[in-house]
Amino acid sequence: MIYAEVIGDPISHSKSPAIHGFWLKALGIEAEYRAAHVKPDGLAAYFAARKADPDWRGCNITIPHKQAALDLVEDRGGVRASIGAINTVIREGDALIGTNTDAGGFYTPIAGLDLQGRDVVVIGAGGAARAILFALSRLDVARVTILNRNVLKAAALLSSFGLKGDAVPLGAPLPPAALLVNASALGMQGQPPLAIDLSPLPDDAVVYDIVYAPLETELLAQARDRELDTVDGLDMLIGQAALAFELFFGAEPPRDRDEELRAILTS
Template sequence: MTPYAEVIGDPISHSKSPAIHGFWLEALDIDAEYRATHVTPDGLAAYFDARRSDPAWRGCNITIPHKQAALDLIEDRGGVRATIGAINTVFRADDGVLIGTNTDAGGFYAPIAGLDLEGAHAVVIGAGGAARGILFALSKVGIGRVTIQNRNVLKAAALLSSFGIKGDAVPLGTKLPEAKLLVNASALGMGGQPPLDIDLTPLPDDAVVYDIVYSPLETDLLLQADARELDTVDGLDMLIGQAALAFELFFDAAPPRDRDDELRAMLTV
């Protein structure tokens, strides 16, 4: 039987993960598959029950809205619940146990590793599973202050507290502070989702705007940042970075990152 991994979410048709992992599997001549599987919240427990008994299944990536709920259904040997509080990857250990981990934090941080954020002010839009990985990464590089914009302000405030980060939680649409980094960690601006209504005027000229949305790749947020001539990071950077970490867990091989330019070109056709 052919080994396989997959990405699960609701919705899932927009996912580029099958194309990314498929590109790497072909490049490395690995006989395996990577699929996209639609899993609703009501079907999440049954999904993992079925995969536990499938010896060909190597693991899965997890996207909206399952990153926190999945923690209750797998084993947390790395203490992700106590640190990030959300998972985006599940893999089968050598003893057959399904283990959850989070590659979002590493995938998010890689494109901005050269940016000095110690003591800086950042704005994060959203307070879901992706935001948890992002806040974890920011906490590790000594961010000075984080403002979270979210519909549920109390949820955002609790998130700041859980990571021990100084900052404030404000409603969506609140005027931006003079932050060095702005990150859209929500689904706003994604195809089929409501737009992200935001005014970048308050940001300084050296600010970096980072949108984790990758469908469309050129979001309204990034277009607005380009018009301001601000440095930008698009969603493919984080997507490819986190996928590379997961790929090694699934297929026990390092993906050919020297072909990232070719991969990005394929994904943006």
């Protein structure tokens, strides 16, 4: 039976098997979607083994492999130069091709938000942040402030995406931005909490947390206490998964059943 996977370290928290499994069942496709725990030192061996398996259609990639995997697959779409990280690998004949569906998945929930000429804050500077900054670089935002432990890495990211803004350490006061995005693992189960003061944000700000385990993070709870609009991690997760599903299985997922899917994922 053909199958696809999600890989990461850790991986037990992943909801991707439930998402893809729901869509496969809904469409009557004879296929599986699995989770595979792959440690950094086993990444090359993983791809070598899957390349030899004709039933394997590809994989999604989560923490911490989004950048390292680029060195192990073909980059026909120039993802290294544009985003610098991949979250999806697909089989094309005997070749393994890397791509990124995170940028599209991030943008979909905020497509109706007018960010032109407004400031944005991004927390984190890893693989997910790269996809988010790539999307922001095409939205004509004003300034982007990145909060990150490694300020030099954050500053380099701003430069690489041609974004104006500032790189500041975690814990620095927020500017009055229109959008705040947590693109880090802070607040995720098993990770340190994200301690941040949202009071500088204006009343029309949107707080977007890509963490989905737990779904109701402390960041989102704090934003809702202030009656700010919020976007949770399932929105981006389902959005990027939909793009990957079509690449893996050659069919569009039934997005008209998103509410049913969300109910399953949060039960």
